[in-house]
Amino acid sequence: MWSLFEPVHAVTYFAPDALAAFEEAALRGFWRGYFAGRSAPLGAVPAGPVIAAFYGFAPRMVTRALPDVWTRITPEAALAARLEGSRRVLLTVDGDLTEVASLLRAAAEAADLHGRVLGAANAMLPWPEDPAGVLWQAATVLREHRGDGHLAALLVEGLDGAECNVWRVALLDGAGREFYQPARGWTDEEWATAIDRLRGRGWLDAEGKATGRAREAYTSVERTTDALAATPWRALGETATARCAELLRPIAVQASALLRHPNPIGLQPLS
Template sequence: MTTTLIEPLAARRCANVLNSLHATSYFAPELGEQLAGIGITHPRAANFAVRAAAMGAVGAGTVTAAFYNYKHALVARFVPAVWETASPEAVLAARVRGVDAALRRLLGAPTLTSPEMAEAAELALRAAEACSRGARPLYAAHADLPVPEKPHLAYFHAATLLREHRGDGHLAALTAAELDGLEAMVTHTATGRGMTPKWVLATRGWSQEEWDSAAGRLRDRGLLDASGELTERGVALRAEIEDMTDRLDRAPYEHLGAEGVARLTELGAGFARTALAAGAYPADLIGKR
């Protein structure tokens, strides 16, 4: 394997673009319909099942550890019971069908069979060749799945690999910063780039009281001010977390090289803009309020 040093922010931009395509699946009604077809109807059960299925019929503890920012009591309501409704293999097959349908709606059929999609899939898969399994459970589980033949599904698969690889490393950075799952969400929301408290409380199982308690702990550490904004120390800590995440995730992008990263970012950004314009995400998903 050959590597070429590239600008960390260029790699981060590429990772963010790839993640934006992967994340469309969590809001796609097509995926919900496919999961409902195999008996999984509750949104939280669907979320846990579709992301954890690559790891097999795991228990609640494994999902809580790998997902990090969900309250364990919420996870335990649905896992491992969800595997009695549908096997991990059935969930993975449903995800492929749902993603296929969602991408056809969001991007349009001509884009899925375009030379640009095939090129993006090839570049993303090449980057993923340099990912490592060690201490990365979600990436490692997805890396054991076969690569789909259709370019748009291969691109989604590669985007998922790169997303989970970076995500697993990000959890190591959060742990090193001594932020628990909820504290991580509170500080990320405070940057203005994370999910709003409304979405965190609706999807992660935490109460308003628990959110307020986490904010209090962060104020005690000097990371948040009285208005809930990041202090100078808080801004610095979030920057350190992202820098560490970049370091732990540099291998795939160095393997791809600066030219490949730039081209993959360009292609992926085009797909992401099209998906966004087609209503891929809820309008109130990101922000501080």
């Protein structure tokens, strides 16, 4: 289900119409729109809570954006811009959004919110009245709910933000460092010391490649993430979840075509 609802949410970061909505709201530059739009459900917070909630970003990357971005836009205006931009995108896809929006909303409303800071903040927002807006809002609640659980699983493994990124690249046999490292703001020195820490845990070999222990940890983290994300789908039920997936797939395929590949989210192209 993540592979189907995540592309619907992610149009807010990558689709031209969605990015244009942030620019129209006076947020020029990709990262201003990203940090304002994604953190706006928390209110006009300083950098600290966002460093905690965004986890994989280097703190300095967050502090460059926050709290300065709140001198350029209010959280309410950022919320309106991200919804309007995403709505514009989803209104261009083929398919009837009404039924799938209703099903995805039902799943989102069943999400357990204890310990889910971003999931809860988005779940507390008023629901749009149109199917495209409901669809995007539901996808957003579900992805932040799942993301909060994923961070909990990473914390249990004792990984910090830099280590998560180094580990991810190692699992890809070293591919993608030139992409992931700047996208999350870590310096070469921070990257190197994270390699040393992971090597000390037995997760990386002498060449910096992932060991069997690192791959076992990946399987464990993903299994825990899936388990923590299961509540909405158990509540929706097997039949309704299957129907939701059926209706969502063609929309997700169209949304995926508008995204950047590769992307820091880890989404693969859908077809």
